[in-house]
Amino acid sequence: MVRAYxxxxxxxxxxxxxxxxxxVRQVARDFGVSESCLARWPRLADRGPQHQRGRGAAGQSGRAGGAAGRAEPDPAP
Structure with missing residues (x-):
């Protein structure tokens, strides 16, 4: 089950x-998140808020499409 933070x-x-x-392993364990999430979160944060879940229109949180809430790749130029 996917958990939203x-x-x-x-x-x-x-x-x-x-x-x-x-x-990273210890920090992930201390906060109850997977190492893969903790490895991905800084990359997403560095890319900006448009790549972070929970930053939808009118500040609504939740998923807006995508497979199991995964970030979709940037479209090709």
Missing amino acids: SGEFRRDVIAIARKGEAS
């Missing part, structure tokens, strides 16, 4: 992981 939670976990005081 708030933007604030993601930002906090990313900040802690980027400090480098603990491994």
